[in-house]
Amino acid sequence: MTKREYLGAVVLLSALSVSVASLGWSDEDEPWEHDHGFWHRSAGVEPASDPTYRNECSACHFAYPAGLLPERSWVQLMRRLDDHFGENAELDEDTRKKIENYLRGHAAEHVPNRFSRSMLRSLSEGETPLRITETPFFRYKHREIPPRMVQKNPKVRSFANCASCHTMADRGIYDEDTVRIPGFGQWDD
Ligand code: HEC
Ligand code: HEC
Incomplete structure (x- = not known):
């Protein structure tokens, strides 16, 4: 083929692979996800980066990513630390x-990522959840995981223990491929 035909084929092929990639994402099953930008495709959320936050708030549990609750939730949570989930x-x-x-x-x-956006969309404006695990977004994502793998699993006990299943949670990565449920292994739905 001529150089021009060759270039044409390259352009056509890359256009094809782009549309295949976006097709793959367009059948995402979350009701809150609509757009298809770069962050939309990443299965990540910025991990806890602030050293003070990491030090002070990870004594009892994983230092949750700030991007998984709206600002109003953090304000309310930080106002009542004397009465913090019974602690x-x-x-x-x-x-x-x-x-x-x-x-x-x-x-x-x-923060620009699809989980944070979906989280916000899953809440009504008047809602101020104090738990990530009680948001509709979280419940939806974890709806297929039975209690025997969580509450009745001595190695997990609570959905709040993100890092016991999400092996790369400390790097902000949550995609399915990185999940290992203790005692049950890799998640495969
Ligand atoms: C003395 C222990 C302790 C410390 C220190 C602590 N927490 Fe907690 N936190 C808890 C307990 C207990 C729970 C409930 C866990 C469960 O339900 O399994 C909790 C739950 C949470 C949740 C809700 C998790 C969910 O279910 O989505 C958030 C958010 C949270 N803590 C933020 C913080 C922040 C921010 C700090 C630092 C200012 C902090 N915690 C420090 C004990 C602690
Ligand atoms: C019992 C194990 C377990 C615990 C604990 C758990 N998760 Fe998950 N999580 C999963 C599994 C399994 C999936 C994949 C579900 C599916 O797609 O079928 C998942 C999916 C997700 C997703 C969506 C990933 C994607 O690519 O769509 C996010 C975000 C997430 N979890 C965040 C969290 C956070 C934050 C916590 C703690 C507050 C947490 N998870 C606690 C097992 C767990």
Whole structure:
């Protein structure tokens, strides 16, 4: 073929592979996902990056990504640390304020990824969830996982223990291929 035909074929092929890729994503099953930008395709959310937040808020559990709750949720959560899911997680005011600022600045409204966007869309405006695990988005994503793998599984016990199943959670990666449920192994639905 001539050089021009060759170039034409290359352009055509790359156009084809782009449309195949977007087709693959367009049948995503979440009711809240509509657009198809770059972040939409990534199965990631920025992991907890602030050292103060990581230090102070991971003594009892995984340091959750700020981007998985809206700003209003973090404000409310940080206001009642003395009564934190049955625990006292109080901090001195300087540290508390520092962490609150970090969480607010990196909340779902402010970070570009499809999970944060879907999370926001799954909530009505008046809703202020204090748990990631109670949002419709989270429930929807985990709806097929039976209690014997979670609440009745001594190695997991609660959906709040993200990192016990999501082996790359500390890097902000949550896609299915990286899930290993302790005692059950790789997730395959
Ligand atoms: C003294 C222990 C302790 C400390 C320190 C602590 N937490 Fe928690 N946190 C808990 C417990 C217990 C739960 C409930 C876990 C469960 O349901 O399995 C929880 C749950 C949460 C949840 C909801 C998880 C879900 O179900 O989606 C968030 C968000 C959270 N904590 C944020 C924080 C932040 C932010 C800090 C730091 C300011 C913090 N925690 C420090 C004990 C603690
Ligand atoms: C019992 C194991 C388990 C725990 C605990 C768990 N997950 Fe998951 N998670 C899964 C499985 C399995 C999937 C894949 C579900 C499917 O697509 O069929 C999943 C899917 C997801 C997805 C969507 C991934 C994608 O590509 O669409 C996100 C985001 C996620 N989990 C975040 C979290 C967060 C944050 C926590 C903690 C608050 C958590 N998970 C706790 C097992 C778990």
